[in-house]
Amino acid sequence: MSAQEAAAHAPAEHQTSTGLDNVKLAMWAFLGSECLFFGSLISTYLLYRNRVLDGPRPHEIYDIPYTSVSSFVLLMSSVTMVLALAAIQRGDHRGLRIWLLATAMLGTVFIGGQVYEFTAFVEEGLKLSTSTFGSAFFVMTGFHGAHVTVGIFMLLSLVGMSMFGRLSDADGPRKVELIGLYWHFVDIVWIVIFTVVYLIPTN
Amino acid sequence: MATVVAPRRGIFARPTGATGWLSWVTTVDHKRIGIMYCVTAFAFFIIGGLEALLIRAQLAQPNGEVLSAEAYNQFFTMHGITMIFLVVMPMGVGLMNYLIPLMIGARDVAFPRLNAFSYWVFLLGGLFIYSSFFLGGAPDGGWFGYAPLSTQLPGDGMTFYSLGLQILGVASLAGAVNFIITIINMRAPGMTLMRMPVFVWMSLVTTFLLLFAMPVIAVALFQLMFDRVYEANFFRPSAGGDPLLWQHLFWLFGHPEVYIMILPAMGIVSDVLPTFARKPIFGYAAIVFAGIAIGFMGWGVWAHHMFAAGLGPVANSAFALSTMFIAVPTGVKIFNWIGTLWGGAIRITTPFLFAVGFVAMFIIGGLSGVSHSIVPHDQQQTDTYYIVAHFHYVLFGGAIFGLVAGFYYWWPKVFGYLLSEALGKLHFWLMFIGFNLAFAPMHILGLQGMPRRYYTYPDGMGWNFWNLISTLGGFVIALSFVVFIVNVIRSHKKREEAGDDPWDGRTLEWSIPSPPPEYNFARVPVVQARDDWWHKKYVETPEGEPTRVFAGGANGDDAHGSEEDAGHGIHMPDPSYFPLVASFGLPIMGYGVIFQPVLIGVGALILMLGLFGWVLEPSAEEAH
Amino acid sequence: MTQTGIEHSPREEEELAHHPDPRQYIVVGVWLAIVTALEVAIYYVDSLQDIIVPFLLVFAFIKFFLVVTWFMHLRFDSALFRRLFVSGLVLALVVFAIVMTIFLARGGAVPEIAGG
Numbered sequence: 001m002s003a004q005e006a007a008a009h010a011p012a013e014h015q016t017s018t019g020l021d022n023v024k025l026a027m028w029a030f031l032g033s034e035c036l037f038f039g040s041l042i043s044t045y046l047l048y049r050n051r052v053l054d055g056p057r058p059h060e061i062y063d064i065p066y067t068s069v070s071s072f073v074l075l076m077s078s079v080t081m082v083l084a085l086a087a088i089q090r091g092d093h094r095g096l097r098i099w100l101l102a103t104a105m106l107g108t109v110f111i112g113g114q115v116y117e118f119t120a121f122v123e124e125g126l127k128l129s130t131s132t133f134g135s136a137f138f139v140m141t142g143f144h145g146a147h148v149t150v151g152i153f154m155l156l157s158l159v160g161m162s163m164f165g166r167l168s169d170a171d172g173p174r175k176v177e178l179i180g181l182y183w184h185f186v187d188i189v190w191i192v193i194f195t196v197v198y199l200i201p202t203n
Numbered sequence: 204m205a206t207v208v209a210p211r212r213g214i215f216a217r218p219t220g221a222t223g224w225l226s227w228v229t230t231v232d233h234k235r236i237g238i239m240y241c242v243t244a245f246a247f248f249i250i251g252g253l254e255a256l257l258i259r260a261q262l263a264q265p266n267g268e269v270l271s272a273e274a275y276n277q278f279f280t281m282h283g284i285t286m287i288f289l290v291v292m293p294m295g296v297g298l299m300n301y302l303i304p305l306m307i308g309a310r311d312v313a314f315p316r317l318n319a320f321s322y323w324v325f326l327l328g329g330l331f332i333y334s335s336f337f338l339g340g341a342p343d344g345g346w347f348g349y350a351p352l353s354t355q356l357p358g359d360g361m362t363f364y365s366l367g368l369q370i371l372g373v374a375s376l377a378g379a380v381n382f383i384i385t386i387i388n389m390r391a392p393g394m395t396l397m398r399m400p401v402f403v404w405m406s407l408v409t410t411f412l413l414l415f416a417m418p419v420i421a422v423a424l425f426q427l428m429f430d431r432v433y434e435a436n437f438f439r440p441s442a443g444g445d446p447l448l449w450q451h452l453f454w455l456f457g458h459p460e461v462y463i464m465i466l467p468a469m470g471i472v473s474d475v476l477p478t479f480a481r482k483p484i485f486g487y488a489a490i491v492f493a494g495i496a497i498g499f500m501g502w503g504v505w506a507h508h509m510f511a512a513g514l515g516p517v518a519n520s521a522f523a524l525s526t527m528f529i530a531v532p533t534g535v536k537i538f539n540w541i542g543t544l545w546g547g548a549i550r551i552t553t554p555f556l557f558a559v560g561f562v563a564m565f566i567i568g569g570l571s572g573v574s575h576s577i578v579p580h581d582q583q584q585t586d587t588y589y590i591v592a593h594f595h596y597v598l599f600g601g602a603i604f605g606l607v608a609g610f611y612y613w614w615p616k617v618f619g620y621l622l623s624e625a626l627g628k629l630h631f632w633l634m635f636i637g638f639n640l641a642f643a644p645m646h647i648l649g650l651q652g653m654p655r656r657y658y659t660y661p662d663g664m665g666w667n668f669w670n671l672i673s674t675l676g677g678f679v680i681a682l683s684f685v686v687f688i689v690n691v692i693r694s695h696k697k698r699e700e701a702g703d704d705p706w707d708g709r710t711l712e713w714s715i716p717s718p719p720p721e722y723n724f725a726r727v728p729v730v731q732a733r734d735d736w737w738h739k740k741y742v743e744t745p746e747g748e749p750t751r752v753f754a755g756g757a758n759g760d761d762a763h764g765s766e767e768d769a770g771h772g773i774h775m776p777d778p779s780y781f782p783l784v785a786s787f788g789l790p791i792m793g794y795g796v797i798f799q800p801v802l803i804g805v806g807a808l809i810l811m812l813g814l815f816g817w818v819l820e821p822s823a824e825e826a827h
Numbered sequence: 828m829t830q831t832g833i834e835h836s837p838r839e840e841e842e843l844a845h846h847p848d849p850r851q852y853i854v855v856g857v858w859l860a861i862v863t864a865l866e867v868a869i870y871y872v873d874s875l876q877d878i879i880v881p882f883l884l885v886f887a888f889i890k891f892f893l894v895v896t897w898f899m900h901l902r903f904d905s906a907l908f909r910r911l912f913v914s915g916l917v918l919a920l921v922v923f924a925i926v927m928t929i930f931l932a933r934g935g936a937v938p939e940i941a942g943g
Contacts, residue, residue, distance in 0.1 A: 017388050018387060018388055025388060029379075029380050029383050034418065037418035037419075040422035041422055044422070053443050054442070128429065129435060130436075132444050134436070139426065143425075157818075
């Protein structure tokens with residue numbers, strides 16, 4: 001279908017009251033809602049991190065250098081994500097796929113790091129059931145990890161869609177932008193968690 | 204490149220039917236989805252009502268033997284869950300679904316498939332919770348699930364509670380995002396925010412409340428689930444778990460939740476009363492800003508549900524003040540409704556009666572609510588029937604009366620025929636009398652010290668008489684709804700054609716046929732004023748009398764309307780299987796958590812496949 | 828290359844014109860790395876332990892702000908997106924600050940459990 005036909009065929013959908021895209025507005029609304037979700041998880045953690053009647057206390061078990069590295073990895077994945085968006089915005093689909101894969105890979109490294117950290121903690125005596133600290137820690141970081149994992153799936157889906165030419169139309173950059181927004185949000189949640197959970201001293 | 208290109212298709216062939224059950228199951232039309240929401244919610248209302256009747260039968264006499272303690276706990280818990288999550292919320296959403304696009308001059312909501320997904324998740328979530336009755340017992344820890352009782356109750360009931368409400372929460376959150384974007388972004392040209400019907404404004408506030416409140420209870424419910432199923436310690440006192448954490452998280456959701464339940468009904472009443480007073484709503488801007496204020500302030504009052512929990516005098520005082528303040532915008536609305544009626548040319552119809560009933564009953568419920576804000580008073584009222592009286596006055600006397608007003612008012616638009624006025628008025632009076640018989644005595648019982656959430660009470664407390672009256676009232680309410688059902692059946696058979704605008708309405712939905720065509724508006728309207736439809740019909744004489752401009756409503760006779768679509772070539776989104784497919788994943792995951800972990804993976808896979816199919820499928824097929 | 832075949836509202840055109848180029852993104856990335864390094868560094872400086880919390884919060888805020896305004900493009904986008912996000916963020920901060928205050932005022936210490 002030619003560009004003119006496409007434009008004539010679906011003009012109404014592009015005329016929105018604010019001139020802004022529906023899905024992008026929806027994504028920002030959803031991210032606003034996620035602030036409440038992670039706020040609840042982090043607050044629960046802050047309340048419970050010092051209530052340790054059994055098992056290790058936070059700073060007895062946290063490995064700050066290790067977590068710093070994985071935090072850095074996730075932070076850099078935001079850079080690759082934004083480079084992926086820049087690539088498709090200038091029509092560079094191969095660049096898009098490379099940067100998307102880089103982002104997914106960095107995200108996977110982060111998740112791998114989380115899995116390793118969780119296993120290490122369990123071996124050192126901190127489980128979900130050990131203490132309120134344990135419960136709060138694992139559920140909070142677990143949900144964050146789940147969000148990252150969903151993000152990785154979405155990134156890989158974008159790579160697949162690009163390979164099948166599904167991102168070559170005018171709408172492609174927008175789709176990448178939306179997944180990018182989600183990915184960056186997951187990153188900023190970790191920025192908060194890294195500081196509030198790991199770095200800020202506990203009693 | 205050849206110009207003839209094979210149409211992009213989803214994974215499977217698109218459903219195409221316009222009639223038959225498959226067309227309903229794959230529909231993405233907001234009107235059909237709205238109808239399904241309301242029908243399903245009404246079915247749950249009957250069930251929740253039967254639960255209420257069982258409760259009242261048990262409490263009609265001291266030492267009742269209708270229900271055992273265990274059964275009673277399940278019934279009062281399910282009654283609360285049903286009425287809140289499966290009746291009032293979905294009825295509000297159902298009306299929002301049907302009406303908002305019509306009221307703002309749009310052809311559909313922003314995300315039609317997401318809309319369908321919300322409905323199916325709601326239906327399956329409700330069925331999931333109810334399946335608990337057959338799978339070991341229903342939730343029995345109260346709809347408010349206070350921990351550590353809720354974490355320690357044996358059986359699977361409270362696990363069904365935590366998972367079922369999670370599933371419903373997904374539906375609510377999806378719906379909230381959908382309607383926020385619809386209202387902000389899909390308005391017809393000229394439909395500025397301050398020209399929207401009050402119902403749309405109240406819906407906007409409601410959806411923002413949903414957006415921000417649902418995540419908080421999601422976390423609380425997950426924590427409950429982890430405690431129950433995976434031995435976590437969130438609410439385990441022996442490990443340092445704090446029951447107050449549950450209460451804070453729950454009521455951080457729970458208080459906005461009550462505004463979520465009442466604001467749509469307030470919006471309905473704000474649109475019904477002007478029609479039957481032949482006057483615009485008194486103080487439109489005030490009523491809109493009052494609604495917004497309620498939305499904001501509603502976040503600052505949650506701990507008034509915790510005055511007896513030992514928060515200390517500072518916290519108690521702060522929340523007492525904020526609770527007193529929130530009565531102000533509510534009061535503003537009440538004065539606006541009264542002001543609307545004052546000096547109006549009143550027509551007493553069934554929807555009018557229910558709307559006025561709303562105002563009267565809500566005043567009473569609001570007054571008892573203000574009495575709760577006085578902490579020493581509340582500490583006596585807590586856990587007594589005084590509280591039960593309060594919330595039934597605002598939720599039944601308020602929300603249900605308002606929603607029923609909406610049903611009668613918009614019935615002719617949705618179905619094309621009028622409901623019988625005689626039977627409607629009978630319904631109203633029976634419901635009004637029955638409601639007050641059932642719940643007014645509870646104020647007295649509460650002040651006399653009768654505790655709530657108890658399956659029985661002893662003889663000799665002085666409570667027997669009013670309990671009996673209350674039970675009688677309950678059965679009168681039930682009778683009133685029998686009248687309603689009879690009304691529906693007979694009116695359907697009689698089919699007294701309603702026409703486009705049977706009530707001489709003020710807002711855009713009355714400018715299109717009844718029932719509306721699939722695309723709603725043949726010409727996208729260009730809005731020039733608030734109550735635009737009214738101003739197209741009437742012009743005011745120098746004396747201020749409305750004079751009819753033209754007779755009968757076609758699709759808004761404006762030459763300024765968009766010419767490209769006069770009923771032809773209007774591109775509506777196509778039906779889809781995928782919202783339904785994806786929605787099945789959620790309850791399966793729920794069953795997995797309770798019974799068989801492998802199902803968690805199965806459900807997740809179904810959800811993912813459904814979502815993939817959905818994303819890869821265009822919202823409308825290009826070749827028709 | 829601009830997007831063809833799609834009608835953009837004037838607002839969207841404005842957004843598209845403001846994309847930072849990749850170099851600017853890398854610069855932001857470098858700043859993020861530097862701030863992270865600072866955070867970790869002061870964690871290990873013993874003399875700063877008493878006042879470490881404000882520093883850490885400021886650093887976290889800087890990183891948060893950089894990602895949101897530059898990577899998520901919020902500084903160039905319509906104010907409506909910012910309002911949607913900020914309302915959720917501010918609401919979460921306020922409401923949970925109140926909850927934490929209530930808990931701390933009660934004395935958030937571990938309750939004494941008789942018999943262990």
